[in-house]
Amino acid sequence: MKKNNELVTHRKEFTKQFYRHNKWSFVAAITASVLTALGNLVVSWLMQQIIDTASGDAGTFSLLQLAMILLVIVSGIVMVSVLEYYVRPLFIKNAMRQYKDYAFEEMAKKNINAFTGENTSIYISALSNDATSIENNYLAKIFTLVQELLMFAGAFALMLYYSPFLTLVAFLLSFFPVIASVLTGNRLAMQEKQVSDRNESFIGMIKDMLSGFSVIKSFKAEREVFRLFAKSNSAAEEAKCRRRRTETVIQTIGFVAGIIAQFGVFLFGAYLALTGRGVTAGVVIVFVQLMNYVLTPIADVPQILANRKAAYALIDKLAAAIRSNVRKTGEEMEPVLARGIELKGLSFSYEKDAPVLQGIDICFEAGKSYAVVGGSGSGKSTLLNLLMGSREDYEGEILFDGSELREIASASLYDIVSIVQQNVFVFNSTVKDNITMFREFTEEELRDAVNMSGLAPFIAERGKDYACGENGSGLSGGERQRISIARCLLRGTPVMLVDEATAALDAKTAFAVSNSILDISGLTRIVVTHRLEEALLRKYDKVFVLRNGMVEEEGSFAELMERKGFFYSLFTVSQ
Ligand SMILES: Nc1ncnc2c1ncn2[C@@H]1O[C@H](COP(=O)(O)OP(=O)(O)OP(=O)(O)O)[C@@H](O)[C@H]1O
Numbered sequence: 082m083k084k085n086n087e088l089v090t091h092r093k094e095f096t097k098q099f100y101r102h103n104k105w106s107f108v109a110a111i112t113a114s115v116l117t118a119l120g121n122l123v124v125s126w127l128m129q130q131i132i133d134t135a136s137g138d139a140g141t142f143s144l145l146q147l148a149m150i151l152l153v154i155v156s157g158i159v160m161v162s163v164l165e166y167y168v169r170p171l172f173i174k175n176a177m178r179q180y181k182d183y184a185f186e187e188m189a190k191k192n193i194n195a196f197t198g199e200n201t202s203i204y205i206s207a208l209s210n211d212a213t214s215i216e217n218n219y220l221a222k223i224f225t226l227v228q229e230l231l232m233f234a235g236a237f238a239l240m241l242y243y244s245p246f247l248t249l250v251a252f253l254l255s256f257f258p259v260i261a262s263v264l265t266g267n268r269l270a271m272q273e274k275q276v277s278d279r280n281e282s283f284i285g286m287i288k289d290m291l292s293g294f295s296v297i298k299s300f301k302a303e304r305e306v307f308r309l310f311a312k313s314n315s316a317a318e319e320a321k322c323r324r325r326r327t328e329t330v331i332q333t334i335g336f337v338a339g340i341i342a343q344f345g346v347f348l349f350g351a352y353l354a355l356t357g358r359g360v361t362a363g364v365v366i367v368f369v370q371l372m373n374y375v376l377t378p379i380a381d382v383p384q385i386l387a388n389r390k391a392a393y394a395l396i397d398k399l400a401a402a403i404r405s406n407v408r409k410t411g412e413e414m415e416p417v418l419a420r421g422i423e424l425k426g427l428s429f430s431y432e433k434d435a436p437v438l439q440g441i442d443i444c445f446e447a448g449k450s451y452a453v454v455g456g457s458g459s460g461k462s463t464l465l466n467l468l469m470g471s472r473e474d475y476e477g478e479i480l481f482d483g484s485e486l487r488e489i490a491s492a493s494l495y496d497i498v499s500i501v502q503q504n505v506f507v508f509n510s511t512v513k514d515n516i517t518m519f520r521e522f523t524e525e526e527l528r529d530a531v532n533m534s535g536l537a538p539f540i541a542e543r544g545k546d547y548a549c550g551e552n553g554s555g556l557s558g559g560e561r562q563r564i565s566i567a568r569c570l571l572r573g574t575p576v577m578l579v580d581e582a583t584a585a586l587d588a589k590t591a592f593a594v595s596n597s598i599l600d601i602s603g604l605t606r607i608v609v610t611h612r613l614e615e616a617l618l619r620k621y622d623k624v625f626v627l628r629n630g631m632v633e634e635e636g637s638f639a640e641l642m643e644r645k646g647f648f649y650s651l652f653t654v655s656q
Contacts, residue, residue: 091400092393098183099176099220106172113165114224118231120158122239125370127151129243133363173220180215181208187403190491194471195406202285207399210280214273219392222385229378229385236374243364250349251372254342259379269331269384272324273391277398279317286313328384335380343372408470411488416496418575418605419482421446422468426477429467437463438630441477447575450599450606452618454651455627461609462503464627465578468607470494500578505565507553512536513545515553516567526571533597534567535590536560559586566594570601579608592617613655624648 100107131147142150188204240248290297290306297306350365427441438460445451453461467475470486479486481497489497507515516530527545531537539560540547553561562583569577579598583591591612598606599620608621618624618638626634626641626648633647641648 088397088401091404092396095180095183095396095400098179101179103172103175103179106168106175109164109168110172110224111227113161113168114228115231116157116161117165118228118235120154120161121232121374122235123154125236125367125374126239127154128370129361129363129367131363132366133361136362169221169224173216176220177212177216181212184208184399184403190407191403192406192408192471193469193495194466199402199406200281200285202281202288203398203402205284205288206277206281207395207402209284211277211395211399214277215392215395218273218388222388226382226385229374229381232374233378236371240368240371240375243368244350244353244360247346247350247353247360247364247368251342251346251368251375254345255375255379257338257341263383267387267390268327269324269387270391270394272320272327273388274394274398276317276320276324277395279313279320283313283317286310331380331384335376339376339380342376343369346372408473408491409487411490412484412493413490414481414484414493414497416493416575418447418497421449421482421605422576422607423480423483424477425480427467427475427479428477429463429472429475436630438467438475441630441632443625443632443635445605445607446622447605448603449622450604450620451608452621452624453607453609453627454611454613454624454648455633456651459627460630461627462580465500465580465607465609468578469498469500495574497574498576498578499569499572499574500580501562501565501569503581505553505561507549507556507561507564509549509551511546511548512540512543512564515549515564516545516571518568522571526573530567530571533570533594533601534563535586535594535597536563536567539563559590562586563590563594566598570598575603576605576607579606579610581609581611583610583612596620613652615652618652626651 127147127150130142131144134142134144134147184204184207237248240251286309290310297303347365347369350360350368353360354362354365422445424441424443427438427443428436429438430436441464453464455461466472467479468486470489470491473487481489481494486494510519513527516527516536531540531545547555549555549564553564556564563586566579569579577598583594586594592614595608595610595612595617598608599617610617615638621638623635624638624641625632628647634641634644636644642652
């Protein structure tokens with residue numbers, strides 16, 4: 082029950098976006114729908130008047146007067162159409178733009194590592210196919226719904242006014258279409274959700290195929306991958322096919338039941354007119370027309386409501402995905418580190434009963450530099466990721482100047498720490514944009530970051546407006562890493578985490594870059610490294626040696642070497 086309420090609250094946040102700063106176009110579009118419905122009803126009334134006046138039955142107006150009324154109505158309909166032309170697309174455009182903008186803003190609140198662990202296809206599908214479905218089946222249908230319900234009520238009132246008896250007959254004959262609609266409506270919602278789920282898998286498949294294209298080619302796995310593609314493609318098309326079939330069934334049942342009801346009224350009305358029971362020819366013809374206005378909503382409304390339900394399911398799916406892996410808002414902090422970062426009894430595991438870090442007690446003092454070394458899988462990257470606030474499900478404490486990491490607001494945390502990672506994402510833009518991350522910095526700040534990261538020769542040769550290409554396709558691995566280091570240096574955070582940042586650089590550049598990072602004074606540096614180079618290791622204030630998720634040894638390079646323990650053997654093997 083609580084979960085249901087939460088779902089509805091999250092959904093409301095999303096549906097609110099349709100109307101935010103968009104109320105007037107919504108009201109105008111609804112007004113146009115109301116006027117269209119009224120126009121249609123008045124046209125029916127006019128038709129009855131014209132037929133009865135022409136066939137000699139007593140009418141209230143002369144033919145000339147009726148022609149004048151017709152002129153007024155037609156002008157009115159044209160004006161309403163013009164209003165509709167402007168406001169309906171305007172409402173839908175703003176609604177969808179705001180909906181997607183909101184979804185993106187909410188996605189940006191997720192944890193720093195959220196999209197490395199989650200299936201991202203759900204978001205791509207939600208902002209493409211699902212959004213189109215919501216636009217067509219939910220938003221555009223609001224106006225159809227209003228128009229049809231009004232026409233239904235108006236037609237029913239007019240029918241009662243013309244002949245209560247014939248209305249009763251019409252009511253009984255409408256029973257079939259009502260049953261038919263209700264029976265088929267709900268199936269559609271279920272099938273729409275299935276279409277969305279299959280689409281999501283299909284997008285995931287395409288994403289994998291494109292990202293792993295070089296692996297597929299080099300392992301000659303095209304056939305095998307094509308088989309997977311074809312399976313996923315076929316499943317997505319099957320789901321759409323089933324939905325289309327259900328739509329056809331709904332339409333056919335509605336059509337047949339409608340014909341039975343309409344002709345039943347027509348024949349019965351004709352009988353009443355011929356036997357002189359107070360029903361004119363005009364009334365019979367108008368009844369057939371009004372029956373349309375009654376039957377169309379009976380056929381459409383359950384389908385529209387089912388589609389609304391389907392759209393809600395799509396919104397709920399996106400809302401639930403967006404609400405997971407979100408860092409809760411915490412306290413604001415000054416962008417400084419005065420004392421240091423303390424880890425107290427820190428333990429963490431990705432999966433139950435498989436600890437990756439166990440009972441770690443470390444103090445990183447402000448302004449000093451630390452190396453974290455250890456064998457592959459010993460938990461080095463996990464430690465850095467935890468310091469970046471990627472997870473909150475650790476045991477023990479991570480204290481920044483005494484404040485628990487979980488309680489620090491994301492914005493404050495990333496003003497204090499920044500990370501240079503192994504895998505560098507490069508945007509399809511210039512080198513300068515990739516270093517500044519599209520923000521403004523002074524020329525001097527930029528020059529310093531470029532010099533320290535070892536990018537200066539590259540920029541001197543290609544210029545800072547050099548286009549990096551999609552995901553840095555125009556750059557070497559080393560150049561990408563230098564961009565990442567420059568990015569981090571430019572941010573100027575008091576804490577810099579470095580995860581194997583120099584792995585892709587040649588030995589000489591790697592040494593120069595590491596050296597310049599180690600020479601910055603006042604910066605707290607925690608560097609994960611596999612490169613066990615004495616000249617560099619001697620520059621760290623302390624080296625922490627991890628083994629099976631625990632701190633096996635700690636001390637300066639000289640102390641560790643003297644101890645002749647685990648580090649000593651790691652170091653000597655690597656030389
Ligand atoms: N997202 C994850 N889900 C589950 N297990 C993970 C995840 N990331 C890492 N692990 C596991 O946690 C352990 C520690 O990994 P981590 O990347 O922290 O080690 P590392 O010391 O940085 O290794 P390397 O030097 O090879 O990069 C490994 O056994 C790894 O398989």
